[in-house]
Amino acid sequence: MSWRWVCVAVAMLVSAVVAWPAQAAPPDAPTACRVDRPDGLFPGDYVNDWDTNLHHGLNSDWTKQVRPIGTVKALMIFVDFPDAKAEDANPNQQGRDWRNPQSYWDFLAPSVDMFKLASNGRFDLDVDLAPQWHRMDEPSTAYGMTRSTFSIANQKKYARAAVLKADPHVNFAGYDLVYIMPPRNATQIAFSPELNLYSDQIAVDGTIVKNGATYGQDMFTWGPKIVNHETGHAISLPESYNGSGTGATHLWVGGWDLMGNILGHAPEFMAWNKWKLGWLDDPDFGCLASDGTAEYTLSPVSTPPDGVTKKGVVIRTSPTSAVVAELRAPVGLDATTTATPGASRMCDWGVLLYRVNVTVLNSYGSIKVIDAQPGSTGGGCTNEVDIATLGKGQGDGPAQFTDPETGTQFEVLDIQDGVSAQLRVTRAVTRFEATPTAPLSVQVMGAQFAAPASASYHWAFGDGTTGEGATATHAYAAPGRYPVTLTVRDGDTVFGTATKDVTAYAAPSGTVAVRTARAVAGGTTTVDAQASAGGQDMTFEITRAGVQVAREVVPLDAQGRASYTYSSPVAATDMVTACVDASQTCGTGAVAWDFRTGAVAELWDGETLAGWSALGAGAFARTYMASLATSGGATSANPGVLWYSARRFKDFELSVDYRVAAVGNNGGVLLRFPAPQSVADADSGYQVAILDNGTAATRTGAITQERGATTFAASTATNFKPTREWNTLNVRAVGKHLEVRLNGVLVSEYHDAVRNGGEGFIGLENATNNVMYRNVRVREVFGGEVGGTVPATLALSLGAVAPFAPFTPGVEQDYSTMGAATVTSTAGDATLAVSDPGHMTNGAFSLAEPLRVELAKAAWTGPTSNESVALTFRQLIKRTDPLRTGTYSKTLTFTLSTTNP
Numbered sequence: 001m002s003w004r005w006v007c008v009a010v011a012m013l014v015s016a017v018v019a020w021p022a023q024a025a026p027p028d029a030p031t032a033c034r035v036d037r038p039d040g041l042f043p044g045d046y047v048n049d050w051d052t053n054l055h056h057g058l059n060s061d062w063t064k065q066v067r068p069i070g071t072v073k074a075l076m077i078f079v080d081f082p083d084a085k086a087e088d089a090n091p092n093q094q095g096r097d098w099r100n101p102q103s104y105w106d107f108l109a110p111s112v113d114m115f116k117l118a119s120n121g122r123f124d125l126d127v128d129l130a131p132q133w134h135r136m137d138e139p140s141t142a143y144g145m146t147r148s149t150f151s152i153a154n155q156k157k158y159a160r161a162a163v164l165k166a167d168p169h170v171n172f173a174g175y176d177l178v179y180i181m182p183p184r185n186a187t188q189i190a191f192s193p194e195l196n197l198y199s200d201q202i203a204v205d206g207t208i209v210k211n212g213a214t215y216g217q218d219m220f221t222w223g224p225k226i227v228n229h230e231t232g233h234a235i236s237l238p239e240s241y242n243g244s245g246t247g248a249t250h251l252w253v254g255g256w257d258l259m260g261n262i263l264g265h266a267p268e269f270m271a272w273n274k275w276k277l278g279w280l281d282d283p284d285f286g287c288l289a290s291d292g293t294a295e296y297t298l299s300p301v302s303t304p305p306d307g308v309t310k311k312g313v314v315i316r317t318s319p320t321s322a323v324v325a326e327l328r329a330p331v332g333l334d335a336t337t338t339a340t341p342g343a344s345r346m347c348d349w350g351v352l353l354y355r356v357n358v359t360v361l362n363s364y365g366s367i368k369v370i371d372a373q374p375g376s377t378g379g380g381c382t383n384e385v386d387i388a389t390l391g392k393g394q395g396d397g398p399a400q401f402t403d404p405e406t407g408t409q410f411e412v413l414d415i416q417d418g419v420s421a422q423l424r425v426t427r428a429v430t431r432f433e434a435t436p437t438a439p440l441s442v443q444v445m446g447a448q449f450a451a452p453a454s455a456s457y458h459w460a461f462g463d464g465t466t467g468e469g470a471t472a473t474h475a476y477a478a479p480g481r482y483p484v485t486l487t488v489r490d491g492d493t494v495f496g497t498a499t500k501d502v503t504a505y506a507a508p509s510g511t512v513a514v515r516t517a518r519a520v521a522g523g524t525t526t527v528d529a530q531a532s533a534g535g536q537d538m539t540f541e542i543t544r545a546g547v548q549v550a551r552e553v554v555p556l557d558a559q560g561r562a563s564y565t566y567s568s569p570v571a572a573t574d575m576v577t578a579c580v581d582a583s584q585t586c587g588t589g590a591v592a593w594d595f596r597t598g599a600v601a602e603l604w605d606g607e608t609l610a611g612w613s614a615l616g617a618g619a620f621a622r623t624y625m626a627s628l629a630t631s632g633g634a635t636s637a638n639p640g641v642l643w644y645s646a647r648r649f650k651d652f653e654l655s656v657d658y659r660v661a662a663v664g665n666n667g668g669v670l671l672r673f674p675a676p677q678s679v680a681d682a683d684s685g686y687q688v689a690i691l692d693n694g695t696a697a698t699r700t701g702a703i704t705q706e707r708g709a710t711t712f713a714a715s716t717a718t719n720f721k722p723t724r725e726w727n728t729l730n731v732r733a734v735g736k737h738l739e740v741r742l743n744g745v746l747v748s749e750y751h752d753a754v755r756n757g758g759e760g761f762i763g764l765e766n767a768t769n770n771v772m773y774r775n776v777r778v779r780e781v782f783g784g785e786v787g788g789t790v791p792a793t794l795a796l797s798l799g800a801v802a803p804f805a806p807f808t809p810g811v812e813q814d815y816s817t818m819g820a821a822t823v824t825s826t827a828g829d830a831t832l833a834v835s836d837p838g839h840m841t842n843g844a845f846s847l848a849e850p851l852r853v854e855l856a857k858a859a860w861t862g863p864t865s866n867e868s869v870a871l872t873f874r875q876l877i878k879r880t881d882p883l884r885t886g887t888y889s890k891t892l893t894f895t896l897s898t899t900n901p
Helices: 101-108 110-118 152-166 225-234 271-277
Strands: 002-004 070-080 123-135 177-181 194-196 202-204 207-209 211-214 285-288 292-298 312-318 321-328 350-357 367-369 400-402 409-416 420-427 430-438 441-448 456-460 466-468 471-475 480-490 493-504 512-516 524-531 537-544 547-555 561-567 574-580 586-590 600-602 612-616 619-622 628-631 640-649 652-660 667-673 686-690 703-705 710-713 727-734 737-742 745-750 760-766 771-780 787-789 794-798 813-825 830-834 852-855 864-877 894-897
Touching: 070 101, 070 152, 101 123, 110 123, 110 225, 123 152, 152 177, 152 202, 152 211, 177 225, 194 225, 211 225, 271 312, 271 321, 285 292, 285 420, 292 312, 292 321, 312 420, 321 420, 350 409, 350 420, 430 480, 430 493, 441 456, 441 480, 441 493, 456 471, 466 471, 512 574, 524 537, 524 574, 537 561, 547 561, 612 619, 619 640, 619 760, 628 760, 640 667, 640 771, 652 667, 667 727, 686 727, 710 737, 710 745, 760 771, 794 894, 813 830, 813 894, 830 852
Parallel strands: 070 123, 070 177, 177 211, 285 312, 512 586
Antiparallel strands: 002 787, 194 211, 202 207, 292 420, 312 321, 321 350, 350 367, 400 409, 409 420, 430 441, 441 471, 456 466, 456 480, 480 493, 512 524, 524 561, 537 547, 537 574, 574 586, 600 771, 612 640, 619 628, 628 771, 640 760, 652 727, 652 771, 667 686, 667 760, 686 703, 703 710, 727 737, 737 745, 794 813, 813 864, 830 894, 852 864
């Protein structure tokens, strides 16, 4: 019987996150993060005669808008038309009699409870009805209230006519809001814009009618939340959907705010809007108004404040702009259900990021959600920003994000379902670089996001001197590290400050030699340095793709030597700089990778494309999800390839995570191909397919060549995770054998993998875009096959058995003694048995009770070698049993057998 020995190695894959280097942020008070609209910005009528005066600054004008605190009184009046009489409305539509004014408010009344919940009980909308119909003088077609004919002037004319028609019968005194309701059969009153009459005001009963809404037929599409949306304008909130006329309607915030998509998947008001309305207070917000890093615990916007957690973190990026982070989860109003009771409509949840800019016009993007998951749609949400969350996301969202417009950095440290999120925020709005220009001399260059051209730059160089200008040069009196502070201001307005240590180098005096050990990629390494001129300290700085990832000051020994061990983990682009006593006496060296057998190497460092080369169509780029995303229009007929060009691999285990936006997205893992000059060369090896809806010959896990033209091993995979969740492919290539596992399940094998001599490069394919890759890890293993034979063996040996203690006549006792058997078996199963013990005998005499034998183990389901099995022998002697002088004994037969040799 021949046996093949297979060596299976298991390794724990450990990833590390490199934290952003930043200084501690000052404890900015929430008031420092207030962003108000500057006086005089957009006065009066500013767009198409739309005199709403609405903006996203926190300084709402309560002389114009209605402050939503406490009880606010609203009056609903009803008007019909000669061509659309209320008595002709359908008496039984959706179970309501639309001839009756009360039916309209019954339909809209849930809006009151929504305001109570959203405001944390601070806003009570109290609506009175004037429950009679008032016939307008002109037909409904005369007022220009359809989508195609609407204008602010037409709405003013319609609202004035309706109020004056009702005035003889209705007292408008004491009401803050007026709602004008037409009958359901008035199809020419088509939609429901807010009523903001800050010019052409209507004065009746000593009251100025200027806030409210003129409702139309679209209310039956939007439902009760139309009241919350349109009243939102009356209480100072701008439109959050796109009114620019260019791009998708819900381009700015998707369904994350009721002022955007009324029927959105998360119908709450954003935390910023609640702050503006007075439904949240200053202590409910964290604030970074100056550069630095701070951590905050967020609770969902849709739960009441608890006095401990934050409902939002505001990063003030200029006097008129901010970035906001808040936690959204399917609780409270954000747990709105669909037709299926209890089913959440929320596409996704997590930390939501958005920008506020009060200089942008109402509905032109004064508030914009930041998409932390580019390319993500689904779950019933087709808008790109509906799935934009950080730290949760679909399946496995990104934990880190940097806002490309402001440089603000976010990291979710912990997130609990629907309860809380721990968020680290780094404000880097004000920044500067320092460059040594000569011994003891440093040049500094400052930058400030959104600073006007008139802004001034003030430097404090840390040695008691100051300077001015966006660029400045300073000479220090002595070498060392100095805390330099930049302050950017415009007049009395401070835009931001930034502080960091700057090194003033002494003149060179000697040399520093750096030696770097070969490092196991993904692990740790030790670097050594020696200074020829002596000194006190050696400063080690490790940079990766130009970015510092580690820094340490190490004392020099008596010989001027120092060592530093670091782990980040080690990547292909790491460089070491060692400087003695913070001077220009420095040395540099590169850290080399060592692909040792059994060591896990990160082929992609998670940041750059160092060591990789691209061929063919499309593109690969790092995303904010710390993954490699495919894009650029590649197709299955015209694909692109990203290949690791630093070295070839022969026998290895490869692990790759992949994520697709749709089951038809096409990619793959390429292996054992020669140095390619074209995509066709990369196809000359083997491809492990990624195509979750393919046939067995082409679906994920299939081993193919030439983009599926040849299938070496079909895939049995059925365990794909849902779209936008991460799957893991494991490929083992040893000798002529290839095997593929998807999410831990073996899905294909091929036993004659000899193309290109069974050796070559590793690559990733882009065949239809929208595929993401991450955690590209390889471990070289010992290759080849070792053969050997094992003869069929069943061996049993018995050790000596000690005699029983002497039997005593007339005394009842159960005697026992022990022995052992040694079992060796190469069989698939084995059984140990003993013959019927019978009775022990002494010549012609036998004991009355039978001998009993107990086996500690009697069966095996696999081979064993030299296994000791305890044997127990028992003999019962009763009080009346006759005993003959002498020795009793019994010969026993033990048998080891198998049915599967």
